[in-house]
Amino acid sequence: ETGVTQTPRHLVMGMTNKKSLKCEQHLGHNAMYWYKQSAKKPLELMFVYNFKEQTENNSVPSRFSPECPNSSHLFLHLHTLQPEDSALYLCASSQDSAGSPNEQFFGPGTRLTVL
Protein backbone atom coordinates (compact mmCIF):
# COMPACT_ATOMS: atom_id res chain seq x y z
CA GLU A 1 0.00 0.00 0.00
CA THR A 2 1.23 3.49 -0.84
CA GLY A 3 -0.58 5.34 1.97
CA VAL A 4 -3.08 6.88 -0.44
CA THR A 5 -6.61 5.51 -0.51
CA GLN A 6 -9.39 6.22 -2.97
CA THR A 7 -13.10 5.50 -2.83
CA PRO A 8 -15.06 4.22 -4.54
CA ARG A 9 -12.88 1.89 -6.57
CA HIS A 10 -15.52 1.57 -9.27
CA LEU A 11 -18.31 3.95 -10.20
CA VAL A 12 -20.96 3.79 -12.89
CA MET A 13 -23.05 6.87 -13.37
CA GLY A 14 -25.49 8.37 -15.80
CA MET A 15 -24.88 11.70 -17.46
CA THR A 16 -27.36 13.46 -15.20
CA ASN A 17 -26.00 12.08 -11.93
CA LYS A 18 -23.89 13.86 -9.35
CA LYS A 19 -21.23 11.86 -7.59
CA SER A 20 -17.99 12.47 -5.73
CA LEU A 21 -14.64 10.72 -5.66
CA LYS A 22 -12.68 10.74 -2.43
CA CYS A 23 -8.96 10.54 -1.80
CA GLU A 24 -7.16 10.37 1.52
CA GLN A 25 -3.44 10.29 2.20
CA HIS A 26 -1.82 9.15 5.43
CA LEU A 27 1.69 10.30 4.58
CA GLY A 28 1.72 13.80 6.04
CA HIS A 29 2.14 15.29 2.58
CA ASN A 30 1.18 18.83 1.67
CA ALA A 31 0.38 18.42 -2.01
CA MET A 32 -2.37 16.39 -3.65
CA TYR A 33 -3.20 15.77 -7.29
CA TRP A 34 -5.96 14.48 -9.52
CA TYR A 35 -4.98 12.72 -12.74
CA LYS A 36 -7.10 11.24 -15.50
CA GLN A 37 -5.90 8.11 -17.28
CA SER A 38 -7.71 7.20 -20.49
CA ALA A 39 -6.92 4.29 -22.73
CA LYS A 40 -3.96 4.92 -25.04
CA LYS A 41 -3.30 8.40 -23.64
CA PRO A 42 -0.63 9.65 -21.27
CA LEU A 43 -1.61 10.41 -17.72
CA GLU A 44 -3.28 13.83 -17.70
CA LEU A 45 -2.81 16.13 -14.75
CA MET A 46 -6.13 17.73 -13.80
CA PHE A 47 -5.69 19.62 -10.54
CA VAL A 48 -2.97 20.35 -8.01
CA TYR A 49 -3.44 21.45 -4.43
CA ASN A 50 -0.57 22.63 -2.28
CA PHE A 51 -1.25 23.35 1.39
CA LYS A 52 -5.01 23.22 0.60
CA GLU A 53 -4.72 25.89 -2.09
CA GLN A 54 -5.41 25.05 -5.71
CA THR A 55 -2.27 25.80 -7.68
CA GLU A 56 -3.13 24.14 -10.96
CA ASN A 57 -6.24 23.68 -13.04
CA ASN A 58 -5.16 22.15 -16.29
CA SER A 59 -8.06 23.49 -18.37
CA VAL A 60 -10.43 20.96 -16.87
CA PRO A 61 -14.14 21.32 -17.77
CA SER A 62 -16.30 22.78 -15.03
CA ARG A 63 -18.27 19.54 -14.73
CA PHE A 64 -15.28 18.42 -12.63
CA SER A 65 -15.06 20.33 -9.37
CA PRO A 66 -12.25 19.63 -6.90
CA GLU A 67 -12.33 20.28 -3.19
CA CYS A 68 -9.49 20.08 -0.69
CA PRO A 69 -10.76 20.67 2.87
CA ASN A 70 -7.39 19.83 4.41
CA SER A 71 -4.01 18.50 3.36
CA SER A 72 -5.08 14.90 3.88
CA HIS A 73 -8.31 14.85 1.89
CA LEU A 74 -9.14 15.59 -1.70
CA PHE A 75 -12.47 15.26 -3.46
CA LEU A 76 -13.52 15.39 -7.07
CA HIS A 77 -17.17 16.30 -7.51
CA LEU A 78 -18.72 15.13 -10.75
CA HIS A 79 -21.87 16.37 -12.43
CA THR A 80 -23.40 16.13 -15.91
CA LEU A 81 -20.49 14.08 -17.19
CA GLN A 82 -20.09 12.82 -20.73
CA PRO A 83 -19.31 9.28 -21.88
CA GLU A 84 -15.82 10.43 -22.90
CA ASP A 85 -15.13 11.20 -19.25
CA SER A 86 -15.03 7.47 -18.59
CA ALA A 87 -11.50 6.74 -17.38
CA LEU A 88 -9.37 5.77 -14.41
CA TYR A 89 -9.08 8.72 -12.03
CA LEU A 90 -5.95 8.66 -9.96
CA CYS A 91 -5.15 10.65 -6.87
CA ALA A 92 -1.58 11.26 -5.78
CA SER A 93 0.24 13.10 -3.05
CA SER A 94 3.73 14.44 -2.53
CA GLN A 95 5.63 16.33 0.09
CA ASP A 96 5.25 19.66 -1.66
CA SER A 97 4.10 20.38 -5.20
CA ALA A 98 6.53 23.26 -5.68
CA GLY A 99 9.57 21.41 -4.49
CA SER A 100 11.76 18.77 -5.90
CA PRO A 101 12.31 15.87 -6.31
CA ASN A 102 8.53 15.59 -6.01
CA GLU A 103 8.19 11.84 -5.86
CA GLN A 104 4.48 11.16 -5.99
CA PHE A 105 2.51 8.45 -4.24
CA PHE A 106 -0.58 7.22 -6.03
CA GLY A 107 -3.83 5.73 -4.87
CA PRO A 108 -5.32 2.68 -6.60
CA GLY A 109 -7.69 4.80 -8.67
CA THR A 110 -11.42 5.00 -9.30
CA ARG A 111 -12.62 3.35 -12.49
CA LEU A 112 -15.39 5.63 -13.72
CA THR A 113 -17.90 4.64 -16.38
CA VAL A 114 -20.35 7.23 -17.66
CA LEU A 115 -23.37 5.81 -19.43
Added chain:
Amino acid sequence: SQQGEEDPQALSIQEGENATMNCSYKTSINNLQWYRQNSGRGLVHLILIRSNEREKHSGRLRVTLDTSKKSSSLLITASRAADTASYFCATAANAGGTSYGKLTFGQGTILTVHP
Protein backbone atom coordinates in the same frame (compact mmCIF):
# COMPACT_ATOMS: atom_id res chain seq x y z
CA SER B 1 4.58 15.03 -29.26
CA GLN B 2 4.69 14.36 -25.54
CA GLN B 3 7.36 15.21 -23.01
CA GLY B 4 8.51 11.78 -21.92
CA GLU B 5 7.93 9.31 -24.71
CA GLU B 6 8.66 5.67 -24.02
CA ASP B 7 10.03 3.19 -26.46
CA PRO B 8 9.06 0.49 -27.20
CA GLN B 9 5.31 0.74 -26.65
CA ALA B 10 5.20 -2.95 -25.84
CA LEU B 11 7.86 -5.49 -24.91
CA SER B 12 7.44 -9.24 -24.52
CA ILE B 13 10.23 -11.35 -23.03
CA GLN B 14 10.88 -14.64 -21.26
CA GLU B 15 11.49 -14.90 -17.55
CA GLY B 16 15.17 -14.46 -16.76
CA GLU B 17 15.86 -12.14 -19.67
CA ASN B 18 16.66 -8.46 -19.28
CA ALA B 19 14.15 -5.78 -20.26
CA THR B 20 15.21 -2.35 -21.48
CA MET B 21 12.83 0.56 -21.88
CA ASN B 22 13.75 3.98 -23.18
CA CYS B 23 12.34 7.42 -22.56
CA SER B 24 12.95 10.63 -24.48
CA TYR B 25 11.95 14.11 -23.47
CA LYS B 26 12.10 17.59 -24.92
CA THR B 27 12.75 20.26 -22.31
CA SER B 28 15.36 20.63 -19.56
CA ILE B 29 14.53 18.73 -16.42
CA ASN B 30 15.29 18.73 -12.73
CA ASN B 31 14.85 14.98 -12.42
CA LEU B 32 13.35 12.01 -14.18
CA GLN B 33 11.34 9.32 -12.45
CA TRP B 34 10.17 5.85 -13.42
CA TYR B 35 6.87 4.43 -12.27
CA ARG B 36 5.24 1.06 -12.61
CA GLN B 37 1.53 0.36 -12.98
CA ASN B 38 -0.12 -3.01 -12.69
CA SER B 39 -3.24 -3.36 -14.82
CA GLY B 40 -5.95 -0.92 -13.74
CA ARG B 41 -4.15 0.07 -10.56
CA GLY B 42 -2.29 3.11 -9.28
CA LEU B 43 1.29 3.95 -10.15
CA VAL B 44 4.16 2.95 -7.92
CA HIS B 45 7.35 4.99 -7.81
CA LEU B 46 10.41 2.93 -8.75
CA ILE B 47 13.39 5.20 -8.96
CA LEU B 48 14.38 8.83 -9.40
CA ILE B 49 17.46 10.15 -11.14
CA ARG B 50 18.50 13.77 -10.90
CA SER B 51 19.71 15.78 -13.85
CA ASN B 52 23.29 15.77 -12.53
CA GLU B 53 23.36 11.98 -12.21
CA ARG B 54 24.17 9.58 -15.02
CA GLU B 55 23.30 6.21 -13.56
CA LYS B 56 21.41 4.84 -10.61
CA HIS B 57 20.70 1.36 -9.30
CA SER B 58 17.97 -0.07 -7.12
CA GLY B 59 17.87 -3.85 -6.74
CA ARG B 60 17.33 -5.29 -10.22
CA LEU B 61 16.68 -1.85 -11.68
CA ARG B 62 19.27 0.27 -13.42
CA VAL B 63 18.45 3.71 -14.75
CA THR B 64 20.64 5.85 -16.94
CA LEU B 65 20.20 9.46 -17.91
CA ASP B 66 21.80 11.28 -20.82
CA THR B 67 20.84 14.94 -20.61
CA SER B 68 22.70 15.79 -23.81
CA LYS B 69 20.43 13.41 -25.70
CA LYS B 70 17.45 14.09 -23.45
CA SER B 71 16.93 10.40 -22.91
CA SER B 72 16.79 7.83 -20.16
CA SER B 73 16.66 4.07 -20.03
CA LEU B 74 15.31 1.63 -17.48
CA LEU B 75 16.88 -1.82 -17.36
CA ILE B 76 15.25 -4.62 -15.41
CA THR B 77 17.64 -7.53 -15.02
CA ALA B 78 16.68 -11.16 -14.57
CA SER B 79 13.02 -10.41 -15.18
CA ARG B 80 10.23 -12.28 -13.45
CA ALA B 81 6.62 -12.90 -14.40
CA ALA B 82 5.68 -10.53 -11.55
CA ASP B 83 7.44 -7.69 -13.41
CA THR B 84 4.62 -7.75 -15.96
CA ALA B 85 3.18 -4.21 -15.85
CA SER B 86 3.23 -0.86 -17.61
CA TYR B 87 6.26 1.31 -17.00
CA PHE B 88 6.15 5.10 -17.25
CA CYS B 89 8.80 7.75 -17.19
CA ALA B 90 7.93 11.14 -15.77
CA THR B 91 9.93 14.32 -16.00
CA ALA B 92 10.03 17.10 -13.42
CA ALA B 93 10.75 20.56 -14.74
CA ASN B 94 13.39 22.91 -13.40
CA ALA B 95 12.65 25.72 -11.02
CA GLY B 96 11.70 29.08 -12.42
CA GLY B 97 9.02 27.99 -14.82
CA THR B 98 5.32 27.47 -14.43
CA SER B 99 5.82 23.73 -14.61
CA TYR B 100 8.17 23.56 -11.64
CA GLY B 101 7.37 20.58 -9.44
CA LYS B 102 4.86 19.07 -11.84
CA LEU B 103 5.44 15.70 -13.39
CA THR B 104 4.80 15.05 -17.07
CA PHE B 105 4.20 11.41 -17.89
CA GLY B 106 4.82 9.51 -21.09
CA GLN B 107 2.47 6.94 -22.59
CA GLY B 108 4.32 4.03 -21.09
CA THR B 109 5.81 0.70 -22.12
CA ILE B 110 3.73 -2.43 -21.57
CA LEU B 111 6.07 -5.17 -20.41
CA THR B 112 4.98 -8.80 -20.50
CA VAL B 113 7.25 -11.39 -18.94
CA HIS B 114 6.36 -14.96 -19.85
CA PRO B 115 7.07 -17.69 -17.28
